[in-house]
Amino acid sequence: MSKRILNHPTEKETGPKYWRSLGQVADTPEFKSWVAREFPEGASEINLETSRRSFMKYMAASAALAGLSLSSCRREEKNLVPFSRGVEWSVPGKAIFYATSRPHRRGAQPLVVATYDGRPTKVEGNPFHPSSKGATDIHSQASLLDLYDPDRSRHFRHAGNVVEEKDFTAALEALVKDASDGSGIAFLTEHFTSPTFRRLRDDLAKKMPKALWAEYEPLGGEEARLANEAAFGKGLRAIPNIAKADAILALDCDFLGFDEGTLEGIRSFSQRRSPEQAMNRLYVVENRYTVTGGMADHRLRVQAGKVGAVARQFAEIIASKTGDESLKSVIAKFPQTPAFSAEQGKWIAESAEDLIAKKGAVLVLVGYRQPPAVQALVHSINAALGALGATVVGRKTSSKPGATIADVSKGIAAGSVKTLFILGGNPAFNAPADLKFAEQLANVKTVIRHGLYEDETSLVLRGGKQSWHVPAAHYLEAWGDGRASDNSILSQQPMILPLYGGWSEIQLLDFLLTGKKSEGLDLVQETFKQIARGIDTESWAKFLHDGFLAGSQAKAEALALSAASVADLAATFKSSEGFEIVFAPCAKVDDGRNANNGWLQELPDPITKLTWDNAALVSPATAEKLGLTQDQKNGLFVSWLRIEANGDVLEIPAMVAPGHADDSITIALGYGRTFEGRVGGREGNYMSHGGWGAKKSGVGFNAYKLRTLAAHYIASGAKVSKVPGEKYILAITQEHGALEGRGADVIREATSETHKHEPGFAKDQHWLHERGAMDAEAEKRDKKGYPIPQSAYSHPELKDKNHQWGMAVDLSICTGCSACMIACQSENNIPVVGKEQVAEGREMHWIRMDRYFVSNMNDREEKIGGTHLANVNEPRMVMQPMPCQHCENAPCETVCPVNATVHSDDGLNVMAYNRCIGTRYCANNCPFKVRRFNFFDFNERQKDKYFRWNLINEKGMADTLKMSKNPNVTVRMRGVMEKCTFCVQRIQEAKIAAKVKAKDTDKVQVPTDSFQSACQQACPTGAIVFGNTKDPNSAVSKTKDNPRDYRLFDYIGVNARVSYLARVMNPNPKMPDAPKDAIMGHSNGGHA
């Protein structure tokens, strides 16, 4: 033991001596040692060799020991360790934004992603890119959750066993060596638009010329390609230019939905929906309600199989009126179709009339799900209406038609496919049923599956002795590129290293070329070099910064219709008969790829408000015919339907869908998955029935099993019957779809004609005056025309003179797509609650999308199966996003006994979560019912464990999910009320920046519209406008100045900060379904 020797100053030899003890005088060895130690025995025993460091260790140890008795009965403490060295640009609590893009089945979406400390937490649209301008769709918003999904594939597998990455690379190397000319090798890929992918594919095709390259998308555009080729020749396709169309006819085309619409298209449509400008007019023909149908001025519901007949009827009228010869020649070949009823005939005739009148500025759209004959016919209608070159432009298609899944299937059957690469997709689940692809896979010697999940396809391969599963990297983990809807090249840069060691598909292809695993960055740069003709630091940095290569978008090409080939294709049309089954994409899980995404599963379908399931949608009349019932209790109790089509049987619960065509059944694809995902897989839907026993089940029902190559989208001649007996519970978020006579109050609507004469129609509360509840004359109004409610109390003005936050929502352009809901969920750390809790009515969404069906009949007269639905045959549909209204005189605030919800000086109704004890009185007193209560520990507990005795154990969320949370927003615990905060974290960020700028002065002023709320940012139509109402230049102030602006429930004096712009429609007065009232909804729903 070494000691620290303290060297005392030597004493003077002469002069007086000072001594401390007799020992000193005697100068004994004991004394010498005592002096040397300086400190008495014991203390100096501590080994001070490592000085401060070990001191800290001992202190820490003793502190821990001292606390032993307490710490032993606490939960394990876990620590987050900060960076030991600061990372450049990283400021804690400040987001760093990166531009990237999300590949999807029709291209890629330009995005900007917020990251905190290297964790991506929020996806936004790329504001620089013309096709996004900052907007996003629900799938992009929700894709963030996929990144952190704990169920994602984590391991390389060989024959089902977990192996190391090097085992796989060794096997792949051997395979490359033996590949020679590629015979026996087949590739089955998704539709990748990535230029790098295509470059590598072409290189590989050169290297292995005999390899088979097939592409499969369950919701693809093979039909569209055929029609485009017939109409305009190879390598060209028609692109609609919606902005230029004064009138649009959409034939089974959901161009405002995210399935086939583009953000650009949605925006250009909605820019012409404000009555302040020249409004466009929309005619929609469809079998089921879509968001497009909801926006229609006139809607015709017909079977999807009859859309061809409708198109023919249109073509006939247009051909005869315009005298267009080529259209006539096409019709001549198009088979005869059955006639329509008088009402339908008038609908078609009048709308055709309108289209002809607006010739040159009209657009006819047709859904990709329609047969090629119908699509080709529509191209020729567009040609006859002078749309080509005006509202329809051409675009070169870069992809050459490759093989399809059917070719792969044939190859397997013939034994010519020995090695199959499956990149993405999930063919074992979603291939046409008649291929029996899952069974075929067993006959392939080696299958190499690259996928984000160990899904149905990977599970099939677990039995194969030579089969491999390769985990894919999420797009936020990998370098890549893609093409946007305007064909411009987008960069895709990773935000985080692969969480589970996944490979990107370009890395896999490159390995086959080079025999080594390259960096994705090098591969993308190589492509960039070729496309941009050279690369330097500056251009590359700009590409990454902007997220796209400027000027790379497609040029408009001239289109010329070749009537002869269209006529040939038109001749292939077959009229459908009987009951039809329509296989539709799900607005949420798409073709099933998003099934394990809790945000999407819980997002109510924009139309049906159904969560966690799909169902067979039937019209009320059909439901009655089949004897189906539905009954709303805690959950919607519906009947089962047995559907026999294409040689298989599907039993699926049936849901009554107002506005659906009769004798037609729509089933959303992508459900009924059987993989092991905890959200969308085999055990995804947990129903404990409130504690009486438990029942687990999968999520939804698999409609792919009825789907064949021939009947890919519409299966006609199905046998349909009710399954007697047991009911099935569907979880819907809105039990009631009728306005119960409140239409003119809640959703104020008028025709564009009325709006012209009476622009302030929404301000007058016709509805109340009519019922004598309020005297129009006596009503006092403020500067903006809002009625000032009579109050017993004075309401002092809020203190912040510069900032008062408010929102305006334009109901004319809100399509109800629900992107705002997912954006809010992602921004505000809103938990997912599970099907059972949604059925109980406990979903947590802070912004709700209210969907009402409106008709001119007394809705109490029509009930279906005991459920109150609005007049169910020909209803209109209206949407109303409903966030917290931030009432200035908030009813929730007065009733909270503990002051947990109060008003801020800048006009927010704020919640102090820490103070909330959960009396739920505020939610009761909220007229908008926007407050959400955390009934269980939804963040911390698994959805199947809510009802277990749960005081101490069974808590915690997956580590990866913790990473997905926005660090600037509290993750709320149970027993606490929560609600929309107007994204207070964003407001505070802007205010802090303003305060920093203002320094010591009191000129704290947030610059006009310098930030957005999450819902506003995501909204593809710009319907949601948020900002500072004190700032006269802000967009929200200007929007609120619009005479259409109105607030809900002014007469109860809540003074809502959220206002709505009344909905204006542009109906054609000659149409049979034109509204009779000047102020629509005046007689909505009849009396009470």
Place this chain on the structure above:
Amino acid sequence: MAVHAASNVSEDGVVVLHCPPELEREVLVTHDRSLNWITENVSLICEERTPKWWWLAFLIFSPIALLVPLLLGYQVSNGVGVWGENQPFGWAWDITNFVFWIGIGHAGTLISAILFLTRQKWRTSINRASEAMTLFAVMCAGLYPGFHVGRVWKAWYLFPIPNWNGLWQNYRSPLLWDVFAVSTYFTVSVLFWYVGLIPDLAMLRDRAKSKVKQWAYGIAAIGWRGGNRHWQHYEMAYLILAGLSTPLVLSVHSIVSFDFATSIVPGWHTTIFPPYFVAGAVFGGFAMVLTLMLPARLLYPQIDDMMTRNHVDKMAKIILLTGTIVGYAYLMELFIAIVYSGHFYEYNAFYNRATGWYAWHYFAMMFCNVVTPQIFWFKAMRRNYIVVFIACQFVNAGMWYERFVIIGTTMAQDFLPSSWGHYTPSWVEVLTFVGTFGFFLTAFLLFMRFLPMICAFEVKAVTPQADPHFEPRQNDHSASKEAAAAH
């Protein structure tokens, strides 16, 4: 001496006033029971061997009472989600049961305080038991606001406890008023009940044979000796507490009704609630008193002479009166909402009550609370124990339905149809409610067994013999003669 005329001249020339028999007040203690008889019979209940039926009842009710801690433990452990509440049903059975129990807790103090101040002597034989019932009912009620919150461990935020972050309660919130109103009511009711018990506790103490009982009753009787000063202080204290309790009887339920009346929800936002709630509470409270007392009379036939048919008759009359007030309020509510307000949402709230998803609750309420009590117009019905008991059960149920109608139907369908919703109670809250009945009955059993159920000293004061001018009537049967002789 024959008594057949309105007045008579006695033998010594004094005019004695007699009323005709049909106008004569019924005596409050029949059979001319002696004071000693009262002491004996009241005390005997606490002193005799525990009857078999008591053990049987105790063994049935006390396990049911255990459901309360068990299920509340489950609820606190897991979250309020184990109940059936949802969006829009922020409240359902929890507050329904709270208001139900707090309403029952009104009869006791009303009988003790208001009837005391208005010199209704018939109250004496029923006040003790009904006050005890009040306390137990308020305890059951108090569970609900305490445990229905999302974070029970933070419920102390409701009390104005000085804290480091300087946060105080929101005095604008009726829930906070509830906290003060209910806790004050409970405190005063406990004091009132206990003060009234002291002389009888002393009686039990004096009669107690075992040391334990002597000690326990002795402590409880706080040295009561029955001296003149004691009685003077007692009378004053009792009067003051009666004075304090009287406004509380009216205020508690008024304030509970403010939970609804001050909100903006159509169907709740109404000024008629305070009187309507108070009348309803008295109505339901008396029904519950009778629900407990009628079986008690059956089990202890000796109290028959103190709690007579006459008492039951009088309580039935109060039920008839308050039931009619409640019925009037129901109709007035409809009139205000549908005819007078002209407000569509108000109109619709009541329309939905009567025709909506919970319509059968509404009609059950109407039948039980408005129609049933009308049979009490008939004296024969008021004096038929079985009829009264059955009618009281209807009233008990009806008052529960009333609270559910007010809370449930209002929550189900308010402003925005998009947010309308359904509610089904979960097994947890159903059994918790059952458990509160278990607790209530167990507590009442314990009360009957260990404390004088009837206020012996007050009953003695209202016996005919207590009248200084009492003379036993000659035409009374022999029992009274014996009693007089014993006296």
